[in-house]
Amino acid sequence: MNDWISIPLVAFPLISSMILLAFVSNASPRVREGLVKPIRMACLVFSLLLLVLTTGMFFKYFGEVSWMDIQFNDYEYFVSYAWIDSLGINWTVGLDALSFPMVWLTTFLLPVTIIATWNEKYGATYFPLLLMMGGALIGVFVSLDLFMFYVFWELTLIPMFFLILKWGGADRKYAAQKFFIYTFTASVVMLLGLITLYFLQEPNTLASAGSMTGRSFSIPELIDTARTANVGDNWFLGKTMQNILFVMLMIGFLVKLPAVPFHTWLPDAHVQAPTGGSMLLAGVMLKMGAYGMFRLPLSLFPHALYHFQLALMIIGMVSLVWGAIVCLGQTNLKKMVAYSSVSHMGVILIGIATMQPMGWAAALFMMFAHGIISPMLFAVCGAFKHHYHSMEIGAMRGMAKHSPWLATSMMFAWMASLGLPLLAGFVAEIMMLIALWHMISLDGWSIWWMVGPALVLALTAAYYLWSMQRTIFEGGDDTQPPANMVGKVIPDISNPEKFAMLILAFFTILFGVMPWIALDMMDDWTKQIFNGLILFVGKGGA
């Protein structure tokens, strides 16, 4: 078996980007200028290599693996090396149907982001940072060790911090620090939860237990323990402890997601971040939160999950509705798109709170679909800003006339995000709705829960259409183009941008028409976890 193959997935981008950065940072400015092109090309090639690698994994080129029918808590390409023996820390990586789509998504977005922001300034450091970001993100998804997971979790902050700080807008210092501190604060609380969990294991029972502490950071072993302990009326660690740990872990994940009311770092970060940063931030980084939920609290604490089902549902609903309402009140294009992310992340939470395999699959697919659509949204915003030097909705009207490619891309991305059928986002939304209603009728919830999603379906259309009315359309009057553009040739997007948009659009359609490519394995994962864990305890009632 080629199990080792999951290691270069993480190590290669991280190491190569660090080498490139070290190389560049010691060069004089002039040399650095000359290095932009080779480095950009190198980063593109590296990221494409990663994409080839993960795509090859999907098509089973690197050995017989099955992305379907993986038992719950089994992993493909699983490797584990001792790292810090005394604490039970291991370099453990592996992929399952939960993490693989996210890994693929990351490797897919990396080259696309590089292409979409082909002409970004200070390219010699920009592109390696993107690569580093990618490596850290992959690291989060492949880690099967709590310590490793946390290390990569925090590592993602650093490249993003620099991306915002160096390439960001006017208020970038504030935004970058806020982003860093906000998410860091939440994740240290999560860390405390993880450590508490660590020491609540029975000592010296796990295979990879540390010599000093007698406990292990290994996620698979932990999940196994939890699964065997969650039997009948017995609960892994007991009900109270499950609830406490669940909350502590969820704080970290909800802030990352982000869910209302912990979302305010996101608009700031997005508005100030450069296009590439936003693309990765919205595309993958937010999904870390959702991924973490699935990987840890949901897999470990079924009792708490039932206990907090209502809370999750409320947070999800509030995120969904509040995000959409605030979107409608935005005048800044990028901010609007950022809030739409908040709204969409609400879908994930609702999907989880349905406690239906279908809802979970919808949440997983939402992670994936939003991961393709939102980069396109931000690529469009970036191009808008780049060409029209403003982010205000209405500053530039009649784009369809001046920049037909950009207008088309925008139309496409907006439509995809508002959940137009046959585009990726719709699949998740309709599944979420079906699952939600099914839960409502099955568990006897109030039908008023349906009001939120229904309202948002309309609101989402409203804010997207309204913004399109004032950007793509109109422009027939004398005020357009705006004064600063009069007399100039108003440029359309560049060829690399076009190319990136086309790729993103293609995959949005692909996963809208053939969602099963990714959805089948997600469904399988949810089935496994329901069979293996949730149903197991669901009968006990919670």
Add this chain to the structure above:
Amino acid sequence: MASSSDVILDSEMVQYAPLIILLPMLAFPVILFLGRVFNKNPFWKNNLKEGGLIALPVMAASLIISLLLIKDHIGGFAGIKDSINLLWVNTTVWDGGVLEPVSLGFGIYIDHVTVMLLFVASFLCLLINIFSVGYMNTDPINDNRNHRFYAEFVLFCSGMLGMVLADSFLWLFIFWEIMGLCSYLLIGFYYERPSAAYAAKKAFLTTRIGDVFLVIGLVMMWDIFGSLDYDVIFSAVEDKEFMAGVSSSTLQWALGMMFIGAVGKSAQFPLHVWLPDAMEGPTPVSALIHAATMVNAGLYLVARMFPFFGAEALSGDLVDLAFIIALIGGITAVMAAAIAFVQNDLKKVLAYSTMSQLAYIFTGLGCAMYLANTLDWHNDSDAHYIVVVAFGAALFHLFNHAMAKGMLFMASGSVIHEVHHAHHHLHHDDHGDGHHDDHHDDDFDAQSMENMGGLASKMPLTATAMLVGSASIMGLPFIGGFWSKEGIIANAWRVAQDDPRFLLPALCVLIGAGMTGFYMSRMWLKTFAGKPNNEVAAHVGPTNTWIKIPLFTLTFVTLSAIILAGMGFTHWAPDSEYGFMSEKGLVEGIAYELDHAFANGDPFFFILTYLAIAIGAVLGPGLAMSLYGGNLAQGEQTKPWMKPVIKLNAWVYARFNFNNSAIAQSSLTRALEQRLYIDYYYDMAMLKIVAAFSNKSAEADSSVIDGTIKNIERGSQSLSSVVRSLTTGSARDYILMVSVGTLAIFFLLWGVA
């Protein structure tokens, strides 16, 4: 959740059915891409008509396949179900203890309703494509962007055909939304006009509100049946054991929700506001989407619900919904007709007419549903016949209306086109040909009937088509819509006899007939009769061949409605018993229809028929004639078949003309001109409530939620200053602090010890 498909497929064509959808769908990117790449290329522009001639063969192919499919269907195969079930979503639900696999796939479903709509859609798509080549490509304003039109056009066709062919409510919805998108894009075709941009948004949003309910209806439906496939649902509905476990009120709610979706799509009260504005789009769009096909989607959806109403297990349970459907129809029919009275914009009149006629169909469907739901039609053959005819009448009206209204729009387009052309010819010759910004480049409005008049002699074919179309819509005896409209009115009254609630819709449709007669006549007369209202109208010339072909074809189809009726179109039934021409021969059928219409044995219906004719074909048009039109200008000649109409009009005009300014200035008229203020209130609600609330929310988000975070930051900064100011710089204070600390520890430990 068993899937029961016991009907055997015996049509070879079904396997090609997906091509009907796929061909136009694939043509969409091709045209769009080529159009962007070869923009302004002379070959592309002149020989390929900027994509028009790519779309044309595609639509023709779709039509041919559709016809073959329809032929097979008519030829006997009764049914249903798909040969291909395209995988889409496979997932799992937890059903109280067990995990059930679920799949939402795509397939083809063909029955009588499908076939009807399939023909209407593919036939009109092709004709309007032909029309577009003559209409769009000759207008300089569209230069170099027609590819966009054709691309969106074919995508729309794909959506429409897909919706018709889809085998589940889910896929119906999916294609429904794609149509919505195309409608949005095409209304906003002249994106640079703020009014078009506004109209496009309004159309999408208004229908979206309906769609939201539709989606809710879908998920409720899914919850009940565990599937959205027609096949599964319809067989489950017939399964009494299964239905015993289903709450009929939940089902009614689900259907009601779906009906709201239909209301939005078919522009019925109260979600009708988008349709008149949608006329901002190019005329072919109005003809195809906003008259002939897309707006029928709502009707199609309601027609699809028939099996629920017809199910024995639900007998009598869905009456309320049937009433609501009929009521919405009735209200809209009268309201739209009333607003149409005062419109001067040619296309707007047609738009309101569309609304009104669709409302008729809704009423018809509602009544048919009522009948199906209350009568024991499965066992009683008389009842069966009544139900079948009622349902058939509604669908037949859909057919007639689609044909006639498509034609009317095309004709009106040709009028507008020529008026516009004449206007340019007259006023803009000095500008040369290069610079035409848009239709609205000055105060001249080519769509206003005030700028027309007496065109019957200038555009004879157009006038004829318009005349036939109007007659069909009005329900003039023997022509097109008459056959179906009479049926709808009759059924409404039939139901009203049974359930007095239905008196309201029944009255509405009866009065509406007269109103239709009035506004349609008014429109024709103002446009074609009388003298040219201005110089421009006097210089309008005949239209081109591309435009003439579809006009001619549709005129023919409309006139031959009696033949279709004779073939059994009015018995278009939810089961195979009354298949196409299965009952009687053609001649026999026509004779039966004539007999049934004019010599009904039941005195009530006999009187009703003539009453309706009197109102719709005499009173309404007569009133219009007395107010508008008149003889043609001196020396103008028209085709012989229009002469009597003109003459009659001139006579009535001369004889019965009266001053209606008192009415014209009444507040009711003003209200009608303002579309009964409904749009105004909607806009206000949007602006004053939704927008204001969202602005406040956005403020709250940054001031309250983010403000909390900022306050924490500010607070800790000021706390930091306080803490640091304790470090005074004087060593004495430091020693003091050490002493205080010492004492604190001292007392703490002392206390403990």
Add this chain to the structure above:
Amino acid sequence: MSTLKTVEPFGDGFISALCPELILFAGLILLIVVPNLGDGKFRIPGTQTRIPWLLGGQRFKLTSDPRLPSWIAVITIGTSFVMTILSFQDGVERTAIVSEGGTQILMINAFSRVFELIFFGALTLAAFASMNRLDVKGIGARLSTDELYNNRRQGDFYILMITCALGMSIVALAQDLFVLFIGLELASFSTYVLVAFFKESKAGTEAGMKYFIVGSVASGVGLYGLSMLYLWAGSLQLDVLATTFAQSGSDALPMIGIGFVLVGFGFKVSAAPFHFAAPDAYSGASSPVAGVLATASKAMGIVGLLRILLIVAAPESSEDGTVWLVCLGLLSVITMTWGNLAALGSTNPKRMLAYSSVAHAGYMLAAITAIGAWNWDETLSGDPGEAAVVVLTALMFHLMVLVAFKLGAFLVLSVLESEGGGSRLSSLGGLAKREPFLAVAMFIFMISLAGVPPLAGFMSKLLVIMGIVKVALGDMSEALATGSELGLSDVHWVWWLALAMVINSAISVYYYLRIGVVMFFEEPEEGKTGPLPAGWQVRFAILACLLATVFMGVASDKILEICEIAAQSFNYNWA
């Protein structure tokens, strides 16, 4: 448990046992003698004969080299450092230096060796980096360089460094509290002078004065506490005190005595409210010295606290021994919060680092509190020593890695100080453009201080939190495994210290990041766009710190093992 080997002074094995200290002593003498070597001649009284005795006179070229004292000091402390490392090679033999009566005076074991490593490591780096400060400008305010090159003063500086090292190592070794106190005072006096070393500046003398005066008060209090303990027990031998405490620890006298001693060490670790002089001292002292204060000197205070609290007042020896827990827990929370809050708004990077050092003291006090609480849950107690070992390991690891990034950060500031900056945030502006290496190093030190993985700072904080949590949870895991329903109320309150720590780390990110922002994204101060003062030594030291910061983060396994052994050797009841 290894057997104890006893060595009498100058007896067998004395040299190998006290090798690092003896080297230091030798170096001290060399440092006094060698720079004074010259062609000086001694006139035999009553004759005109002058015999060369090499002291004084015109000094040789080599001995008059201003860098000579620093090299001697670096080599001396460095050799001690290396010898200490080497002593780990085949396990540290547990050796006691005993007086004739058999009383243990000094004890050499893994615990003391680890602390020696910390002391010597920090001092070596600081001494090495200080070489470049010969040609200091700015602080010395317009003095001629000649004067600064005066190697006699250089000699003084490094002599103090070595005495400091000597004092500290005595603290690590001492088995008698009074010996410990003497070592402490030796090191303290050296640091007082080191802080005040740049007497040419207002800040230098003021810092020295404050540090001295507050320090003296604290050590006065401490000494008084010792005298009370002596009065109570009749001896200051650790083992004697421990036994006596086990019998009558709850008396007021020992309690108050311990409280007073706590004050003395509290000043050394700069725990609130005894920390007030620290920020002033750090900002007035030269950066390498401040670095030493923040690392080695702090570690020394920790040794004292550990000795007094965990050996003398060990909770196991008396049920009421835990009374100091609340006291220390409170102190820890106040200290960390105070430090972080104060650092939050500070615009002087040195003061900011000083406050951050206060915060770190709070974390360490939390760890000590946790160690004190290790056997709180007697019903669940199974293997009590285990938890204490984890926390102590974490604490030592923390002190060890602190040398890498805290000192490293001060060394970066020291480069800036050489051009007159270093005490203004803005002087860091544009560092990334001027010298990317320094900026990157500083950024890594900062995020390591903040506790961002995978750097050493994260590991150490993680370990401390882990230790605290482990103690707090006790043997709950076993109870949970049998199905008991336990909640947070069943957890020992030191768990909340972990929460306080975690939240404080989050607060601290704010000011650490700000340094990064300034370095990378703000323009340099006016007139300071050129290259920074040269000097490979300081950069080498920074590089060493940088590598250590990264290395101890990602590959901490071996070091953890050492710390664990050391922790076990601290108290043999735990192993």
Add this chain to the structure above:
Amino acid sequence: MIDPAWVSALSALLFVIGLGGAFTRKNAIIVLMCIELMLNAANMQFAAAAVHHGDATGWIYTIFAIAIAASEVAIGLAIFLAMYGKHESISLDDVDVLRN
């Protein structure tokens, strides 16, 4: 012979005086003297304890403590001298360049 307890009490008094003086006086020299008082309090206690326990180490501690106090004075005076050179004051309140 005086009861060692009285000596202890005296030393406690001395200690309090020293500590109180240290933070009430602002002249550095006086503060230094106060610190000496505190150290002497400790010395006295050591001596008393040595008597009490009949243990010679106490006396040794005292001698060492005196040495420490002496060096402390030396260092302190040196630092005050240097400070006076720069600040021209030895008042603790006047020397507050470093603050906050």
